[in-house]
Amino acid sequence: MNKEYPRIVFLGTPEFAVESLDAIVSGGYNVVGVVTMPDKPAGRGHHLYQSPVKEYAVAHNIPVLQPVKLKDPEFVEALRALRADLFIVIAFRMLPEVVWTMPPLGTFNLHASLLPRYRGAAPINRAVMNGETETGVTTFMLRHEIDTGDVLAQEKIEIGPDENVGSVHDRLMHIGARLVIRTIDDIIAGTLRPLPQDKMITDMGQEPTPAPKIFKDDCRIDWTRTAREVHNHVRGLSPYPAAWCVIKGDNTPPTELKVMATQLSSGANFGEPGSVSIEDGHLLVACGDGAVEITQLRPAGKKLMDAASYLRGARLVNPRMVQPEL
Numbered sequence: 300m301n302k303e304y305p306r307i308v309f310l311g312t313p314e315f316a317v318e319s320l321d322a323i324v325s326g327g328y329n330v331v332g333v334v335t336m337p338d339k340p341a342g343r344g345h346h347l348y349q350s351p352v353k354e355y356a357v358a359h360n361i362p363v364l365q366p367v368k369l370k371d372p373e374f375v376e377a378l379r380a381l382r383a384d385l386f387i388v389i390a391f392r393m394l395p396e397v398v399w400t401m402p403p404l405g406t407f408n409l410h411a412s413l414l415p416r417y418r419g420a421a422p423i424n425r426a427v428m429n430g431e432t433e434t435g436v437t438t439f440m441l442r443h444e445i446d447t448g449d450v451l452a453q454e455k456i457e458i459g460p461d462e463n464v465g466s467v468h469d470r471l472m473h474i475g476a477r478l479v480i481r482t483i484d485d486i487i488a489g490t491l492r493p494l495p496q497d498k499m500i501t502d503m504g505q506e507p508t509p510a511p512k513i514f515k516d517d518c519r520i521d522w523t524r525t526a527r528e529v530h531n532h533v534r535g536l537s538p539y540p541a542a543w544c545v546i547k548g549d550n551t552p553p554t555e556l557k558v559m560a561t562q563l564s565s566g567a568n569f570g571e572p573g574s575v576s577i578e579d580g581h582l583l584v585a586c587g588d589g590a591v592e593i594t595q596l597r598p599a600g601k602k603l604m605d606a607a608s609y610l611r612g613a614r615l616v617n618p619r620m621v622q623p624e625l
Contacts (some may be wrong), residue, residue, distance in 0.1 A: 305327050305384030305487065312350045315472050316389035319409060320355055320553055322476040323387070328483060330361055332381045334391070337365045353385035356426060361485065370395050370474055371384030381391045387479065388441065396553045399441040408443045409479055411471045412510065414451055415496045415533065416623040418446035419510035423471060426510075427464045428535030430527065433457050434473040438482040440493060451482050461562070463534040513540060520624050522572040526563050533591075541597070546575070547616035559594035559603060573620035580607035584620060 306456040307330045309320050329457055334357040349357075356363045362381070366374035374395055382544035386406035388401065399406040412422035414437040419425070426434045435455040440448040447491045454474050458467055485491045499505045513536070520529055520542050536542045541557040564583050569576050597603045598613075 302427050305329070305402075306331045306382060306481075308332045308378065308381055308383040308386050308402070309352070309389075309481075310334050310391045310394070311352045312390040313390050314351045315354050315411070316466065317351045317388070318472045319389050319476040319479045320352060320608055324361075324478050325481070325533060326480055329555075330366060331383060332362045332378070334364045334366070334378070336392075343457070344451050347500055355390060365436040369398055374557065375622075387483075387485070389475070389479075393445060394441065396443070407438050407451060407482060407486075408441055408448070409475050410437045410439065410446055410448075411468075411475065413437060413505075414450055415447060415500055415505055415507035417508055417510040423511040424464050424510075424513055426535075427458060427462070427467055430531040431458055432460075433527050434471070436471050436478050438478055439496075447496055449495050450499065451491055452485070454478050461530075461534065461588040463560070465538045472550060483567055502624040509553055515540075515543075520558065520620075521623060522584060522620055523587040523622070526586040526591050528565055529584075529586050529591050530561050533558050546615070546618055547621050548613070548618040550616040551618075553621050554613075555599045556593075557597040557599075558593055558595075558608075559597060561591040561593055564590040564592045566590060573622050575615075575618040575620060577610060577615070577618070580611060582606040584592060602621055 307323065308330055309323065309330055311320065312335050334354060337348045338347040338349050340346065353363055364374060364377055369392065369613040378398065379401060383402045385404040386402050388394065388406060388408040393404070410422065412426060413435040417426055423425070433451055433455055436453040437453045440451065441447040456470055456474060474586060488552050500507060518540055522529065533542045537559050541559060543554045543557050544557055545555055547553045566583065569590065570585045572585055572587050576583040583590050584593060593601060593606050595605055596609055598609060
């Protein structure tokens with residue numbers, strides 16, 4: 300196999316994308332450039348933050364482009380000058396047509412779901428939040444509508460009943476890198492058989508589901524939901540961006556808590572949703588059906604701790620969760 304062909308440009312930003320970029324580079328494929336987000340100020344000192352993909356590219360002497368606007372003529376010309384045969388996109392911005400139609404072999408994307416399910420910005424979080432028992436990764440060709448292109452390859456994994464999104468993310472990151480290499484090899488060999496998602500929907504009954512971006516309000520815990528739903532909500536947001544709630548005692552003002560881990564409680568209901576029971580250092584919260592035990596949390600401005608440590612310091616009197624306003 301001639302590893303000088305195709306000439307590849309890689310477009311991506313976060314750590315999830317680095318795993319695949321490293322697999323491509325380590326495999327000896329010809330990466331002629333990387334496109335990633337511009338450096339941005341971060342932290343108290345406002346030092347410029349480089350994306351993980353840029354850090355990797357710089358360390359491996361790969362040319363880097365960092366456009367502010369993807370339709371900027373200077374960027375488009377610089378990209379064209381790389382004479383790439385193939386673009387690979389992982390966890391990047393939506394590309395304009397002038398970019399994704401540029402390479403003769405096309406542009407393919409790695410998406411962290413089993414398309415057509417969980418199209419959108421937060422597929423891993425949404426799958427775990429919804430209590431899915433399996434997910435996976437998909438490579439597909441880009442087209443106008445986001446995450447709707449023809450499927451090239453897929454690989455499934457099971458999701459454990461108590462597994463959080465961080466663990467699922469890391470497993471998909473490694474599996475996705477293997478799938479990217481397989482897809483490149485199939486493109487070179489000419490053995491790909493793209494499968495239109497419309498056909499998967501009509502012939503195989505695989506209904507599309509959305510995976511929209513997650514905002515803070517999406518992370519707030521609704522204690523009127525069942526204990527299983529609350530548990531799935533927490534693990535689908537842990538460790539990031541984290542589910543949260545507001546707790547209040549007779550002796551304390553409302554305090555925001557990030558809930559990092561829960562487990563289903565075998566105890567009977569002990570009150571209305573949001574009622575709190577403290578038993579020997581265990582923090583239990585009533586849900587719409589059953590209860591959960593909060594095992595790890597992070598109070599606002601403080602470090603991660605177990606519930607017993609939090610309760611010793613908070614010394615709450617008649618605590619209860621403040622429900623979201625409808």
